[in-house]
Amino acid sequence: MGKFFMAGPWITDHEIKIVEDAMRDGWYENAYYYVETFQKEFAAYHGRKYGIMTPNCTTSIHLLLTAIGIKNGDEVICPECTWIATAAPITYLRAEPVFCDIDSIHWCIDASSVERSITSKTKAIIAVDLYGNMPNMDALIAISERHGIPLVEDAAEAVGSMYKGVRAGKFGIGSVFSFHRTKTITTGEGGMLLLDDDNLYERCMFLRDHGRVAGIPYYNSEVTYKYMPFNLQAALGYAQFQRIEELVDKKRELFYKYKERLSNIEDIYFNTEPEGGVNGVWTTALVFGKSHNMTKKQAMRQIEDMGLPSRPFFYPLSSLPAYPEYEAKYKDKNLVAYDISSRGINLSCAFNLSDEEIDQQCNAIRKILGRNEAR
Numbered sequence: 001m002g003k004f005f006m007a008g009p010w011i012t013d014h015e016i017k018i019v020e021d022a023m024r025d026g027w028y029e030n031a032y033y034y035v036e037t038f039q040k041e042f043a044a045y046h047g048r049k050y051g052i053m054t055p056n057c058t059t060s061i062h063l064l065l066t067a068i069g070i071k072n073g074d075e076v077i078c079p080e081c082t083w084i085a086t087a088a089p090i091t092y093l094r095a096e097p098v099f100c101d102i103d104s105i106h107w108c109i110d111a112s113s114v115e116r117s118i119t120s121k122t123k124a125i126i127a128v129d130l131y132g133n134m135p136n137m138d139a140l141i142a143i144s145e146r147h148g149i150p151l152v153e154d155a156a157e158a159v160g161s162m163y164k165g166v167r168a169g170k171f172g173i174g175s176v177f178s179f180h181r182t183k184t185i186t187t188g189e190g191g192m193l194l195l196d197d198d199n200l201y202e203r204c205m206f207l208r209d210h211g212r213v214a215g216i217p218y219y220n221s222e223v224t225y226k227y228m229p230f231n232l233q234a235a236l237g238y239a240q241f242q243r244i245e246e247l248v249d250k251k252r253e254l255f256y257k258y259k260e261r262l263s264n265i266e267d268i269y270f271n272t273e274p275e276g277g278v279n280g281v282w283t284t285a286l287v288f289g290k291s292h293n294m295t296k297k298q299a300m301r302q303i304e305d306m307g308l309p310s311r312p313f314f315y316p317l318s319s320l321p322a323y324p325e326y327e328a329k330y331k332d333k334n335l336v337a338y339d340i341s342s343r344g345i346n347l348s349c350a351f352n353l354s355d356e357e358i359d360q361q362c363n364a365i366r367k368i369l370g371r372n373e374a375r
């Protein structure tokens with residue numbers, strides 16, 4: 001009991017066949033065949049003009065923030081609760097991450113907190129589609145347009161999600177996806193930046209490959225990054241992408257199994273799926289309502305005592321040692337983030353999870369909440 005994983009991919013013979021093809025023939029004139037095909041088709045699927053594959057999603061964010069000119073002294077707004085990869089590239093550029101509160105229902109960045117955080121130094125707003133949930137994009141777009149501050153969508157966790165009929169990945173000047181080994185579509189490590197603007201695209205392509213001047217071999221006009229993707233990695237991504245509907249359906253199936261099994265427990269909250277929206281549910285998150293008096297720390301320890309894994313809801317970034325001295329500034333400001341995060345955990349989202357393993361986790365939740373009755 002308890003030997004299952006928190007996350008992991010679904011790889012079939014299809015992926016093996018495509019990767020084998022890349023291994024045999026993906027060289028010489030085909031050296032970027034899968035990179036280009038994957039970029040093009042992934043972008044088109046999301047209604048974007050351009051796709052730029054990168055070694056991971058963190059580098060996609062770094063590339064985009066660099067391209068829009070974020071620099072020392074600028075402020076970039078992002079949510080308190082997200083993986084640190086959203087904020088780290090702001091820090092790489094010596095700019096200041098400004099952490100905003102999250103919404104108590106969808107757990108993504110709260111638009112009114114964004115509005116209150118804007119100063120003359122604000123140069124970008126990064127919204128995150130947390131656990132596949134979507135923020136209030138209408139409000140964020142309105143703020144971005146009113147203040148003339150570019151909006152960036154971190155859709156790392158949102159393959160398959162939709163907001164009012166529009167796919168996650170189509171919001172703001174650019175969006176980013178992660179193909180980390182734990183994600184819905186995986187390349188082990190990998191990322192994709194999606195754009196519509198021609199100039200931004202040219203700039204990002206230039207920044208991705210050592211600032212080479214097009215048409216002049218070995219001639220560089222700026223010192224930039226080396227964030228090039230690899231054809232084998234792209235072949236795996238492309239093969240997974242060809243199965244995107246099947247992969248998202250499976251994620252949603254896992255989510256609804258958890259929800260159904262725990263449906264007779266009141267005052268617990270899951271990923272949201274508002275009307276007109278679709279949640280791709282990269283991972284199932286569970287927030288204990290206050291009536292349960294259950295913190296994530298207590299829950300995780302008790303679940304671990306039963307021999308089962310779980311993960312914490314993302315910590316408020318300002319509470320982490322990685323951002324020393326931020327807690328004092330944000331703890332009393334980002335009250336929802338501190339509160340929700342303290343009561344939330346993630347359940348396993350591994351593609352190979354069995355029904356018995358879902359039952360084990362649901363029984364564990366029931367037990368720690370003092371509900372022993374079968375469903």
Ligand SMILES: Cc1ncc(COP(=O)(O)O)c(C=O)c1O
Nearest residue numbers: 056057058083085086156178180
């Ligand atoms: C919200 C968010 N942003 C960015 C990233 C970074 O992705 P990667 O690990 O591919 O750099 C992740 C992935 O873990 C994420 O969850």
